[in-house]
Amino acid sequence: MTRSERVRRLVDGELDAVEAAALRAEAARDPALAAEIEAALDVVDALRAAPAPPVPDDLVDGAVLRAVQRAHAAPPRRRALPRLHLHPAAWVGLGAAAALALALWARRPSAPPPEEAAPAPRRVEFALPAEGARTVAVAGDFNEWRTDATVLRDDDGDGVFVGAAELPPGSHAYMFVVDGERWVSDPYATNFRDDGFGHRNAIVRVD
Amino acid sequence: MAVVAAALDSAHTGGRELGAVERRWVRDALDGDAAAFRLIVEAHHRPLFTLAARLLGNVEDARDVVQESFAKAYVSLDRYDERHRLTTWLHRITLNTCRDFLKSAKRRERASGDDPILERVDERPGPEEALERDRRAVQVRRALDSLKPSYREALVLKDMQELSYKEIRAITGTPITALKIRVVRARKRMKRALEAGA
Numbered sequence A: 001m002t003r004s005e006r007v008r009r010l011v012d013g014e015l016d017a018v019e020a021a022a023l024r025a026e027a028a029r030d031p032a033l034a035a036e037i038e039a040a041l042d043v044v045d046a047l048r049a050a051p052a053p054p055v056p057d058d059l060v061d062g063a064v065l066r067a068v069q070r071a072h073a074a075p076p077r078r079r080a081l082p083r084l085h086l087h088p089a090a091w092v093g094l095g096a097a098a099a100l101a102l103a104l105w106a107r108r109p110s111a112p113p114p115e116e117a118a119p120a121p122r123r124v125e126f127a128l129p130a131e132g133a134r135t136v137a138v139a140g141d142f143n144e145w146r147t148d149a150t151v152l153r154d155d156d157g158d159g160v161f162v163g164a165a166e167l168p169p170g171s172h173a174y175m176f177v178v179d180g181e182r183w184v185s186d187p188y189a190t191n192f193r194d195d196g197f198g199h200r201n202a203i204v205r206v207d
Numbered sequence B: 001m002a003v004v005a006a007a008l009d010s011a012h013t014g015g016r017e018l019g020a021v022e023r024r025w026v027r028d029a030l031d032g033d034a035a036a037f038r039l040i041v042e043a044h045h046r047p048l049f050t051l052a053a054r055l056l057g058n059v060e061d062a063r064d065v066v067q068e069s070f071a072k073a074y075v076s077l078d079r080y081d082e083r084h085r086l087t088t089w090l091h092r093i094t095l096n097t098c099r100d101f102l103k104s105a106k107r108r109e110r111a112s113g114d115d116p117i118l119e120r121v122d123e124r125p126g127p128e129e130a131l132e133r134d135r136r137a138v139q140v141r142r143a144l145d146s147l148k149p150s151y152r153e154a155l156v157l158k159d160m161q162e163l164s165y166k167e168i169r170a171i172t173g174t175p176i177t178a179l180k181i182r183v184v185r186a187r188k189r190m191k192r193a194l195e196a197g198a
Helices: A003-011 A017-029 A031-049 A059-073 A088-106 B005-013 B020-030 B034-056 B059-075 B086-103 B105-113 B127-146 B149-160 B165-172 B176-197
Strands: A122-129 A136-140 A150-152 A160-167 A170-178 A182-184 A192-194 A200-206 B002-004
Touching: A003 A017, A003 A031, A003 B176, A017 A031, A031 B127, A031 B149, A031 B176, A059 B034, A059 B059, A122 A150, A122 A170, A122 A200, A122 B176, A136 A160, A150 A160, A160 B176, B002 B176, B020 B034, B034 B059, B034 B086, B034 B149, B059 B086, B086 B149, B086 B165, B127 B149, B127 B176, B149 B165, B149 B176, B165 B176
Parallel strands: none
Antiparallel strands: A122 A160, A122 B002, A136 A150, A136 A170, A170 A182, A170 A200, A192 A200
8 A cells, every 4th residue: 555545544544543642653763754744634624624615595585586487487397287187987997997906906917026136246446656648447256367458547637547447246356567567566455366467357356 | 545435325315314304394395385495594504614625715706606506406406316315415516516616707807806814703803803813814715715616625625624544535535545645745734825825
């Protein structure tokens, strides 16, 4: 896991007491780590201390007025059901028909009991910061380690490639593949397994 | 980074499915009951206004955007999915309206004529304390404005509105993995911007 991610987890309260104490002890010996923690905390403190602007008194009235005006200008979105005006004898007929339908429905053959469903796959989201990369993919045991099966995208151009895959329950090993040839361990993973070829496969567990 | 996203469904409902009262408001509003819609506005306008004001840096623009967001919500209420939280849906509409506003010519016109926002609170401390707080608020505002929009959004949603990553995921549609990376980067840029403006 990257140092920045460990700092983020500390600042966001995602570390338990033991992990937080360990990171702070490490920071006591590492001025750069201490400075990174302090900088992140300074920013969060400054943002949280910024006062909330007072809500204008006319906001609610204006919102409701604008909504009603907009609705009047728009075509109707839902039609009410037409009211039925029937002769009393017709209502008796309708009631009898409804009773017959109910009796037939009650005598229908019972449906077979549902089979026990297999555990459903879960959507797993992947992300890798890789500024300057042309392509990033995820290769893992779930896609037979193919480098073209799960391609990540950087639609907003911020250098962070994201994507997702549907994985069955269990533990899955994976790595990122940058530009089709460079294999990269997930810098944010917390569990790894050596692959025997000098790489560390990250592990994601799907329950 | 890999995150199992199935748990994200709880960000929509969070075990706090749309309550019976809100469900009734929505259905009454769908039937054209403006009073029921007013109850929805009263229940949700504060966090939406704060969000807009912090993203746009201007309370007048924020009022306009929030009123517009509620108008959009009212006319598209039939598309609201009751399995999701109403607040998430309203946040999403407001965020998108803010994004549109920031791109619009209206924003450029206003920005050319106005001073940066001074966020003020109703109950103020003593003069020196208030002065220092105003100075700090302007510094934070300017630093936020110097960030690119995706970083500003990340900090406003996470550190100012104090929403969870799951909630932000539900509002923005951005994967949690990417959000966390973005927050780390945004905080670093914000730190540099604050130091540059100090």
